Structure formats: C-alpha cells, structure tokens
Amino acid sequence: MAALAMAATLPLAGPVLAETDAPAAVLAAVDSAITIAPRPAPAVEVAPEAAATPQFETIGEGMASYYGREFAGSRTASGARFDPAALTAAHRTLPFGTQVQVTNEATGDSVIVTINDRGPFHGNRVIDLSRAAADEIGLTRAGRGMVQLAVLTDTPSNN
Template sequence: MALAATVAMPVTGLVLIAGGATPAFAGEVSAAAVPFTAIAAPSALVSETSNPVIQALPKYETPKYETIASGMASYYGRELAGNRTASGERFNPADLTAAHRTLPLGSKVRVTNPRTGNSVIVRINDRGPFHGNRLIDLSEAAAREIGIRAAGSGKVDLAVEAD
C-alpha cells in the first residue's frame, strides 16, 4: 500500500523517505506525493497517537544471545539436499539451518567466525555432527555467510538466543 502526502516540516534529525533510499538532514523537507511506508520524525512533530502509520509499526527489540561454546564447525551441502532432518523437514542447503547434538530443535543460534567477525543466525533443525571434534554442522548458506565454506570447516563461537 503506498501513501501519498505533501509534507513540509523543519527537521533536526535524520529522516528516511521512500523506503530509506534518500536520507535528508537538517533543513526543510518537502515530500510532495512521494510514496512511503513511514517517516521517522522527531516526536515533537509526530506523536504515536496522532499518526496511524506509526501506530501500525511493531515494537522491535534486538534478541539477546548468551555465548555457550567455541569449537570447530563444518557444513553439509547439496549431497544431502531433500533428506529429512531430525525435525522432520527436508534439508535445503540454501536455508540458514544447522545440526547440533544437544540444543533443542528450533533453537536460534548466533554462529560467529572469530577470525573475520562475521556472524549468522541459524535455526537448529537436525542432529549432529557425529564425527571428529566438530561442534556444529552448518548449512552451505550459513557456512558461506561466515566465510568457512571454501575451507570446509573453521573455528566458531556459538551463542544461543536468551529468553
């Protein structure tokens, strides 16, 4: 749904218009008939009770994660595509999923490559790994996100989503 409006207001902070493509800074902003989903404005100009667009926006809190382990991760890819996982769903190497021996199925886990700092949030949907000293098996997409796909394995830090 696109809204059209003519807006002219003094702005003291950052305002994102048209889906965040163009930031506007202090000065006069005119958005004549510009489609937008929402404009973030100083609270003195727009209140949550007077603007139905802002009322419709959900409150979002960043999930907290607790570090639980460090160790080696590997990945499994196309050779197992379509096989059933421990959760009953079919494995898709393009999904951000992982296998862990003991974490509850459905758990959200932040996997971080300490060498690069790259992280990915995966959902535990399978059991394993059952060989070597590996801590977690990532889907191919998750391994690519954190930069261990080319090597086949790498050291990672695991953190689970805290309630």
C-alpha cells in the same frame, strides 16, 4: 531612473504619488500586497519504537563444518527436509527450533541459524551448518573453521 518612472506608473491601491516619492510608494504597495504566511512548525521526528535487540548467551566454541549438497532434500532429525539454501544447522543437544548465532572467529562474521538436525557425528566438531550459513560467515572455502556459539535468549514470545 526608468525603473522608478515605471514603478510610479504601476497601478497602486491608494493615492498615486509623485515620481519623487516612487521608491517609498512602491515599497509601501509591495509591503501591503505581500501576505506573510506563518512559518510551519518544525517537523518533529518521532523515533520509531526501538526494535528489540536480540540477546544471546554464549554457550561455547569449537570447530564447525557444513553439510554437503548430497544431503539436499533428505529428512533431518526434526522431520524437515534439508535445504542447503536455508540458514539451518545440526547440533547434538540443542532443542529443534533453537536459534544460534554462529560467529567465525577468524573473520568476526556472524549468522543466525535454526537447529533442525542432530550432529555432527564426526571428529571434534560442535555444529554442522547449511551451505548458506557457511557461505555467510566464510567457511565454505576451508570447509570448516573455529566458531563461537551463542543461543538466542530474547525471543518475541518472551516479551
């Protein structure tokens, strides 16, 4: 009841009402004092342009190995210096600059490498990877492993 009496004594815009009318008067005063802002329109998320998913064409499978650190700094067949930390590889016939997805058949892990050298020249291997590429797909511990090769067919210059 004290709240009602106090509410009745609040200065209101308009006529002062008797204490018995206080709840209605307070509500009327509050209603007239409240300004209701329009609800903002719901945010519409505009999907960013879908990044083009790289397209690969499978070219085969076989044994992969990786270059040892002793070749670091040596010139590759493309003229570039070999960097074990770069994602590069050697292949017998693919053009330099070709991007190849190499997938470890045992783990399913993949890495995309750029061909910058010729080889491998020993055994039945189909590709020699840099140390970083071999690390990415889990081949460094065994030193070699069966992989699937797929060439990148959808490049930004083809769009």
